[in-house]
Amino acid sequence: xxxxxxxxxxxxxxxxxxxxxxxxPLALFESESLELLNSIFDSIVSFFGWGYLWxxxxxxxxxxxxxxxxxxxxxxxxxxxxxxxxxFEYASILIAMGVGSTIMRTGMLQWTSxxxxxxxxxxxxxxxALLWGNAYSMFxxxxxxxxxxxxxxxxxxxxxxVRKRPLMRISEACRVIFGDKFTDGWGGKALDVLxxxxxxxxxAVTLGLGAPIVTYNLSTLLDIEVTFGMTIxxxxxxxxxxxxxxxxxxxxxxxxxxxxxxxxxxxxxLFILVAGPGVFILNYFSDSVSFLLSNYLSFSLNTDSxxxxxxxxxxxxxxxxxxxSATWAMLHSVFAARISKGxxxxxxxxxxxxxxxxxxxxxxxxxxxxxxxxxxxxxxDILSFVQDEExxxxxxxxxxxxxxxxxxxxxxxxxxxxxxxxxLDSTTYTVAAYTSTRDMSRFExxxxxxxxxxxxxxxxxxxxxxxxxxxxxxxxxGLMGLPVILVQFIxxxxxxxxxxxxxxxxxxxxxxxYGKAS
Numbered sequence: 001x002x003x004x005x006x007x008x009x010x011x012x013x014x015x016x017x018x019x020x021x022x023x024x025p026l027a028l029f030e031s032e033s034l035e036l037l038n039s040i041f042d043s044i045v046s047f048f049g050w051g052y053l054w055x056x057x058x059x060x061x062x063x064x065x066x067x068x069x070x071x072x073x074x075x076x077x078x079x080x081x082x083x084x085x086x087x088f089e090y091a092s093i094l095i096a097m098g099v100g101s102t103i104m105r106t107g108m109l110q111w112t113s114x115x116x117x118x119x120x121x122x123x124x125x126x127x128x129a130l131l132w133g134n135a136y137s138m139f140x141x142x143x144x145x146x147x148x149x150x151x152x153x154x155x156x157x158x159x160x161x162v163r164k165r166p167l168m169r170i171s172e173a174c175r176v177i178f179g180d181k182f183t184d185g186w187g188g189k190a191l192d193v194l195x196x197x198x199x200x201x202x203x204a205v206t207l208g209l210g211a212p213i214v215t216y217n218l219s220t221l222l223d224i225e226v227t228f229g230m231t232i233x234x235x236x237x238x239x240x241x242x243x244x245x246x247x248x249x250x251x252x253x254x255x256x257x258x259x260x261x262x263x264x265x266x267x268x269x270l271f272i273l274v275a276g277p278g279v280f281i282l283n284y285f286s287d288s289v290s291f292l293l294s295n296y297l298s299f300s301l302n303t304d305s306x307x308x309x310x311x312x313x314x315x316x317x318x319x320x321x322x323x324x325s326a327t328w329a330m331l332h333s334v335f336a337a338r339i340s341k342g343x344x345x346x347x348x349x350x351x352x353x354x355x356x357x358x359x360x361x362x363x364x365x366x367x368x369x370x371x372x373x374x375x376x377x378x379x380x381d382i383l384s385f386v387q388d389e390e391x392x393x394x395x396x397x398x399x400x401x402x403x404x405x406x407x408x409x410x411x412x413x414x415x416x417x418x419x420x421x422x423x424l425d426s427t428t429y430t431v432a433a434y435t436s437t438r439d440m441s442r443f444e445x446x447x448x449x450x451x452x453x454x455x456x457x458x459x460x461x462x463x464x465x466x467x468x469x470x471x472x473x474x475x476x477x478g479l480m481g482l483p484v485i486l487v488q489f490i491x492x493x494x495x496x497x498x499x500x501x502x503x504x505x506x507x508x509x510x511x512x513x514y515g516k517a518s
Contacts, residue, residue, distance in 0.1 A: 006449045011189055012435050015196035019460060022201070041479065044323075045316045052319045053301050055326075055485060056144030062492055063147045063349050066154055070505040071496070072346030076337070077161040079510045083342035088262075089255055090339070091355040093426075096258035097335055098149055098356040099363075100206070100423030103141065104416045105213055107360070107367035108395050110137040112386045117313040120304060125383055130375075134284065134368045135292035136314060139299040140321055141360030142292075143353055148325045150352040152333030152488055154345050155495035161341045162508055163498065166439035168338065170195050170330060173491055176498050191487065195434065198480045199331045202324075203427045204461040210420045211235050212392045214413055220396035221409050235462065238420055243454040245425035246432070247447050254425050261418040265359075268411050269366045275403045277373040284372060285365030326481030329488055335430045344510070371398045428454045 026033045066072060075081075083090065111133030118129040155173040159165045165172045171188030178187060212226075214234050219226045245253035273281060292299070304312050332352075340348045371394075374380040379401050386394050395412070402408045431453045432445035499505065 006437060006446045007435050007452070008437050011192040011196060014189075014193050015200060016456070018193070018197050019200055019204075022197075023460065037479070041320065042316070044479075044482075045319050049315060049319045050301075050303050052322045053303070056148060056322050057300055059147040059151050059488070060143050062151055063143075063353060066151075066495075067346045067349045071154070071499055072344060072349075073509045074158075074162075074345050074499060074504045075508055075510055076157040076343055076345065076348065077341040079508055081342050083340075083347075085255065085339065087351075089259055090343070091351055092258040092262045093255055093339060093422075094336060094352050095356045095359050096254075096261060096419065096422035097426040098146060098332060098352065099141065099360055100419050102206075102210075103360055103363050104367070104412070104419060105392070105395070106137055106140065107363040108371060108398060109386065109391060110140065110364075111368045111372065112383055112394070113313055113317070116383055116387065119302075119312055119314060130372055131287060131291045132314075134288040134364060134372065135295065136299065137364045137368055138288060138292050138361045139296070140318070141364065142357055144300065144322065145325045146353050146356055148322065148329050148488075149332035150336055150349055152330055152491045153336040153340065153348060153352070155491040155498070156334050156337035157340050157345070157348065158495055158498050158504070160337055162502070162504065166442075168334060168433050168436075170334075170487065170491070173494050176501070177490065177494050192434070194480075194483060194487070195330045195334075196431065198327045198484060199427065199431055200457060200460065201480065202327050202331070203424060203431075203457045206420075206423060206427075210423075211238070213395070213416045213420070214238075216390070216392040217396045217399070217409050217413050217416075220393075220400065221406060221413075232462070235458070238417060238424075239454065239458045241417070241421040242424040242428060243451060245421055246428035246450045246454060254422065254429065257418055257422050257425070261415060261422060262359075264411070264415050264418065265363070268415055269362065271408070271411070272366050272370055272402065275408075276370055280373045281366055281369035284369040285362075288365060288368075289361065323479065323481035326484045326488070329481075329484055331427060331430055334434060335426050338430065338433060370402075374398055374401050424454075424457070428457065431457075 085093065111130065114133035114136045115129045116124055118124055118126075118132050122129050122132060152170075152173075156168070156170075159173045159175075160168050165175075169188075169192050171183050171191045174188070174191060175183040182188060211231050211234050215226050215230050218224075218230065218234070224230070245257050247253065272278075299314075299318075302315070304315055336348060336352060343351075371380075371382055375382045380397060382394060382398065385397065396409050399405060399408045399412055428450055429445065432450040435453070436445040436449055438445065502508070
């Protein structure tokens with residue numbers, strides 16, 4: 001089979017052309033582009049920040065409704081078929097996809113941004129600012145962001161595993177609303193191109209911005225400067241790993257790496273607790289969770305409307321975080337739908353809401369707690385360091401304060417590298433499945449196609465890393481969340497409409513030995 005028959009060029013080629021059209025001016029005029037895009041984003045925060053905040057809560061409400069209503073018991077696939085993965089494997093894959101390497105960076109350093117620029121009325125660097133910082137880090141990896149990630153999945157899972165449509169695409173899930181003419185015409189193609197552009201853009205940004213998590217730790221470990229050559233070497237190793245994992249597929253590659261990383265991350269966390277300030281970390285974790293739960297509505301809805309100094313760091317960052325998460329929502333949902341055959345809608349949604357959240361809170365508690373302890377004891381003036389130096393350089397500085405500091409850095413690099421890999425192998429696999437002309441209800445995407453997709457992501461990211469363009473592209477990626485939000489609500493309605501048409505809550509549910517829905 002040649003590559004022409006593997007790829008749907010009607011959506012793949014336009015997506016690449018749009019990427020080139022976006023990336024070229026951003027790279028040629030990086031500072032001007034970044035200034036313009038930040039200005040646009042600041043305007044959105046000023047005029048529509050409240051909308052993003054309510055958007056996150058609305059999706060949490062939708063997740064709860066779908067989970068605990070009659071729709072929650074609907075099975076994605078044959079009700080008599082057992083799920084392909086154990087619950088641990090399933091949760092590990094969703095965690096690796098949903099959290100990725102970003103938790104290694106935000107868990108360690110996010111609290112410093114808030115501690116240096118806390119909410120109005122709180123003194124920077126104070127005890128209260130430190131609590132705001134870690135609690136906010138946990139909030140970012142909480143129920144809203146994972147509801148954003150998963151709420152397209154019911155429609156995608158249903159159209160793939162129950163209605164068994166051959167193409168695993170957003171347009172197919174919208175067919176029930178817009179009809180055949182729109183779906184098979186320009187409208188469906190536009191939806192699918194939007195998906196590919198948003199995901200390929202996000203993947204390139206992840207590849208470009210993820211590399212420093214590794215390079216700055218290597219720089220400290222080997223006592224050498226961070227250079228573009230080092231970044232290239234790290235990126236090539238990383239590309240080989242995620243390409244190989246995507247090539248091997250979900251069972252032999254993605255699943256094994258995801259479960260391995262859960263064990264490695266657990267061992268690393270235990271080491272920090274035992275070798276580091278374990279009692280303080282556990283106390284600080286408890287305080288952070290308490291502070292988060294006590295102020296959850298404030299984190300979720302506060303716009304600082306009565307403070308006239310402009311949007312605070314927390315407000316603008318929350319809006320950007322939700323917008324950026326929306327950009328990734330289609331990818332996460334398509335991937336979650338792909339691996340959820342045999343799971344109920346309730347199992348799929350609640351696993352995605354709870355498993356990554358709990359892992360993220362634990363990681364933030366351990367990594368953030370270590371940094372806060374070093375700041376409070378005077379071992380490292382981390383709040384000044386992150387303002388005066390490259391932020392990523394603070395991570396190895398914190399890890400170096402542990403016994404066997406070099407080993408700690410090595411383990412951190414390995415865990416971060418695997419997290420980076422499990423994010424992009426899932427991305428590569430999903431994009432390959434999305435652009436494939438094969439019947440995705442029965443087959444996996446061709447292995448050759450997975451390699452082609454990995455190459456496209458890599459080349460685009462390396463070009464932007466070399467000539468500039470990644471910072472403005474990250475803002476573009478966040479801005480692209482706006483049309484995706486509209487698509488999300490359309491697909492939530494599409495899921496309900498399909499299940500209502502089929503009366504799936506009657507016929508596509510697991511039954512006990514007496515024939516009653518269980």
